[in-house]
Amino acid sequence: MERSDFLKSVPLFSDLNREELRQIESISGEKRYRKNEIIFHAEDLGAYLFILKEGSVKISLQGREGREVILRILYPKEFFGDMALLDGYHRSATVTAFEDSKAVLINREDFLNLIGKHPEVALKIMSILSKRLRKADERIASLVFLDAHGKVARSLLDLIQEQGKKTEEGIVIDLKLRREELSDLAGLTRETTTRVLKDFETAGAIRRERKRLIILREDIIKREAEKSL
Amino acid sequence: MERSDFLKSVPLFSDLNREELRQIESISGEKRYRKNEIIFHAEDLGAYLFILKEGSVKISLQGREGREVILRILYPKEFFGDMALLDGYHRSATVTAFEDSKAVLINREDFLNLIGKHPEVALKIMSILSKRLRKADERIASLVFLDAHGKVARSLLDLIQEQGKKTEEGIVIDLKLRREELSDLAGLTRETTTRVLKDFETAGAIRRERKRLIILREDIIKREAEKSL
DNA sequence: ATTAAAGTGTGATCTATATCACAAAAAAAT
DNA sequence: ATTTTTTTGTGATATAGATCACACTTTAAT
Missing domain, CATH: 2.60.120.10 (Jelly Rolls)
Structure with a gap:
């Protein structure tokens, strides 16, 4: 350009x-x-x-x-x-x-x-x-009020807002971000972040693919992020 | 005025x-x-x-x-x-x-x-x-990197910087701030904040008086706040 | 293609701090 | 001055998440 x-x-x-x-x-x-x-x-x-x-x-x-x-x-x-x-x-x-x-x-x-x-x-x-x-x-408040699930959820919502693309599959986040990066964004360890993502996947809120993340149920993520905030 | x-x-x-x-x-x-x-x-x-x-x-x-x-x-x-x-x-x-x-x-x-x-x-x-x-x-970083002592120390440094008055006794913070307020500032519970303050007092870094707080050893507080940041 | 390196999932601990529960002290109200 | 309310200290306990350790998978390098 x-x-x-x-x-x-x-x-x-x-x-x-x-x-x-x-x-x-x-x-x-x-x-x-x-x-x-x-x-x-x-x-x-x-x-x-x-x-x-x-x-x-x-x-x-x-x-x-x-x-x-x-x-x-x-x-x-x-x-x-x-x-x-x-x-x-x-x-x-x-x-x-x-x-x-x-x-x-x-x-x-x-x-x-x-x-x-x-x-x-x-x-x-x-x-x-x-x-x-x-x-x-707001991030400061998240760090003080929210548990691990809430923190990951908050980070995902930020990513969705900044660069999520709506498709029929769901909201696609195709930044290739590693676990470690997501955890640095959420303020947690890599291991905890992994476990939380698994929970979200089990709950049907997200789907993990090789290099993208698909949000299937934004409402679930939102609920998590607002649990205490 | x-x-x-x-x-x-x-x-x-x-x-x-x-x-x-x-x-x-x-x-x-x-x-x-x-x-x-x-x-x-x-x-x-x-x-x-x-x-x-x-x-x-x-x-x-x-x-x-x-x-x-x-x-x-x-x-x-x-x-x-x-x-x-x-x-x-x-x-x-x-x-x-x-x-x-x-x-x-x-x-x-x-x-x-x-x-x-x-x-x-x-x-x-x-x-x-x-x-x-x-x-x-920086506060976000503190919340992620520091333990309770570090967080309280960081809050105290902020207070010192904004409104500490140097006297021969030490640096006086005479905002009447309750434990609860200090804990809301540090992002901890009231109980933990109390215990941390006691530790700082025992270490000779601060003195608590009815409605003011005196910093005797700013260096100790600084060291705490920089432990991991 | 094969090897090497980087990243990920997951179990088993361990620990710092939240939580709960009072008693003691201080401040405010009467 | 007494009573009531608010704030503080501190012990006992529970627990979420860090930390450690390692196999497994994916990506990159040769």
Whole structure:
């Protein structure tokens, strides 16, 4: 896809006119990342704003001994960047390509400049950040209130919402995500996640296939996720 | 304190001039809330932006049977508002006065207007939101990685950072917060929180007094909080 | 195709923390 | 000042989920 067409389709820029978009095009670059490649690390400076063009990325924090939490997964048209970009403050999360991905990069200067000239863009960013904040807050509540089944259910609902495709078979999630990744998303161990998925399968709520997951009964999953929340 | 002096001291408005501040003063109102009074509920519309002038408020989500998580506590000069204010979307948290409090209110329209005219304000909001998002993300990691001692330690560090006062005795936290509130902040039960505090006291890291908490050895608390993160 | 590596399912423990149940202490109400 | 209510400490117990261990399966590498 042409970069200009892509930029036009990004919600962040939806209020800009042709000329303004062309300007962004001229100041932006593009980069590709291979699956599992680290796009940037917790410690790096927030020098660029990234807009994901293809693929998906995970934002995560790591604990000791290989433990990791996935904070969120982002899909095309969403932006990210060490949030130092916005608040000048550091120690943020790690961003890793979840699949082969492409991103458009705008450097910090140009981006701040853009915002100065286009308050609509700043408003959009505020809106997206507050949406993400709300999601994070709900996640905190899930971790405190829900048991293992509830946590897995919550994670599945997020995946459904972000990238589930409705088919006659059911809702298909075809990110190839390993048990371990799902468990990092739910905040559980791999083993517990496996056992929970088996229970869901036995209950007829999901079907597991080699590399996709099919949600047969969203209602059951929803009920689990709302048990205590 | 005069409202105009107060507004001038709010970081959100630090780039505005005298005239602009006077304008805000003219479009804003003021309200007082008694301790434990609900300022607004999860379901309410985001009609106003609130800027806390005196006291403190807690932002929380409730689960079943009286369970609750405190997402954050806000202090004077910080803003809040159903974030529907920004993203037009609902189902947010409940805000309750933690102590007797006063807030300045600006209605949605006027506020959006203000942002349109003053990109600096939008930038400040972006910056604050991304700071809150980062904090929420770290909290998610704490809940997944840390044990009870770590979680309590993390909560104490937050309190120290936001409102600890250094004295020769140690760092004093004089929010009168009950065990239950601290446990809602840490994501634990009241009983576990009590036991952890006792351990910290035995270790000489804190001293508990009738209505204040004194941190004697911040280093011990820090070590606990970083055990696995 | 065969071998190697990575990921998954599942049983058997073990343990941290929730839960339950009071008594003691403190705060609020009369 | 007494009584009532709320909050706190602390023991005893139960249990969900972590941890460990290993066979089995799938995917990747040669």
